[in-house]
Amino acid sequence: MKVSADLAAFMTRLGHSFEKPEILVRALTHSSLGSPTRPDNQRLEFLGDRVLGLSMAEALFRADRAASEGQLAPRFNALVRKETCAAVAREIDLGAVLKLGRSEMMSGGRRKEALLGDAMEAVIAAVYLDAGFEVAKALVLRLWGKRIDTVEQDARDPKTALQEWAQARGMAPPRYETLGRDGPDHAPKFRIAVQLDSGDSEEAVAGSKRQAEQAAAKALLARLEQG
Numbered sequence: 001m002k003v004s005a006d007l008a009a010f011m012t013r014l015g016h017s018f019e020k021p022e023i024l025v026r027a028l029t030h031s032s033l034g035s036p037t038r039p040d041n042q043r044l045e046f047l048g049d050r051v052l053g054l055s056m057a058e059a060l061f062r063a064d065r066a067a068s069e070g071q072l073a074p075r076f077n078a079l080v081r082k083e084t085c086a087a088v089a090r091e092i093d094l095g096a097v098l099k100l101g102r103s104e105m106m107s108g109g110r111r112k113e114a115l116l117g118d119a120m121e122a123v124i125a126a127v128y129l130d131a132g133f134e135v136a137k138a139l140v141l142r143l144w145g146k147r148i149d150t151v152e153q154d155a156r157d158p159k160t161a162l163q164e165w166a167q168a169r170g171m172a173p174p175r176y177e178t179l180g181r182d183g184p185d186h187a188p189k190f191r192i193a194v195q196l197d198s199g200d201s202e203e204a205v206a207g208s209k210r211q212a213e214q215a216a217a218k219a220l221l222a223r224l225e226q227g
Contacts, residue, residue, distance in 0.1 A: 001025075006097055013092040014123065016139055018130050025099070027122035030115060032101030041122035048125030052080055055137040059148055075151045079144060082117035083211070088143050089116040094123065108186025113207065158218035162194070165221060171197040174220075176213050179203065192216050200224060 003011075003021050011017050011024070018024050027044050034040030056079045060072050067075075078084065089095065095110035098119055109115050128136035141148065163173050179191040192212035195201040202223065204215035 010092070010094070010097045014127075014139070015142060016127050016131070016135070018126070020130050023126040023129050024123065027126035028094075028097050028119060029099040030101065030104060030109065030119070032104040032109070033099050041119060044122035044125040044129075045118045046125075047128065048121035048123065049080070051124050051128045051133065051136050052085070052121060052140055054133075055140040056080055056144075056148075058137070059141060060151075063148070074157065078151050079147060082114060084144075084147065085117035085120040086113040089120040092143070094119055108184070111187060158214050158221055162217040162221045165224060166196055174217065176216070178209065194220055196220075 001022050007021065007024065011021075023044075026039050027041050027048075029038060029040045031040040031042055034042075053076075056076055057072075060067070060075055060079075064072070095116055098110055098115065100109045100115075104112075104115070124136055124140060127139050159174070166172070166174055174194050174196055177193045177195070179193050181188055181190050183189045187207065189205050189207060190209050190212045191203060191205045192209060192215075193201055193203045194213065194216040200220060200223070202216050202220035204212050204219060206212035206215050
């Protein structure tokens with residue numbers, strides 16, 4: 001098939017030239033545009049999640065041969081979670097070539113974290129089907145780059161860590177409260193506060209409640225551990 005200039009530029013950013021570019025087109029087609037004659041990327045997303053998972057599990061297993069399963073699991077989760085996939089997608093401007101239905105396009109779908117994360121997994125599957133596992137794994141390791149080396153810093157879930165900190169001191173679990181929501185529907189901003197029985201609290205703003213809760217917990221935990 002003839003490859004458009006936009007698609008060719010994306011292949012360059014991705015670092016893989018497709019022998020079968022139609023697979024990449026499918027990987028970039030969201031369900032809002034899918035049809036019986038235009039398959040969407042949901043099946044590829046399913047496959048790409050597994051290719052990504054095996055690539056990361058192997059990389060972590062080989063990188064630290066002394067690590068226990070309990071140490072490897074949170075590192076793995078930090079590397080394959082949707083937020084990380086979306087961050088990688090933004091770095092290669094995947095959103096610019098996403099094929100979306102009108103409603104998703106009008107609501108800012110090219111910037112949505114879930115859509116970007118899903119599409120990144122689908123693109124990984126497309127590379128796997130086009131060139132095999134070793135090529136797909138090499139691409140994943142290159143795109144994830146330093147995240148693999150620094151994953152220990154991101155592996156500890158802030159909400160879990162804060163709850164463990166509170167419980168170790170006989171406190172009730174942290175309480176989270178939504179203080180406000182601003183911005184348009186396609187790019188909302190949530191302000192969340194977290195508070196402990198001791199009265200210690202922090203606030204954070206992010207594009208989803210989960211991210212804001214994580215950020216608030218991280219900020220409070222960092223302050224508590226310093227003091």
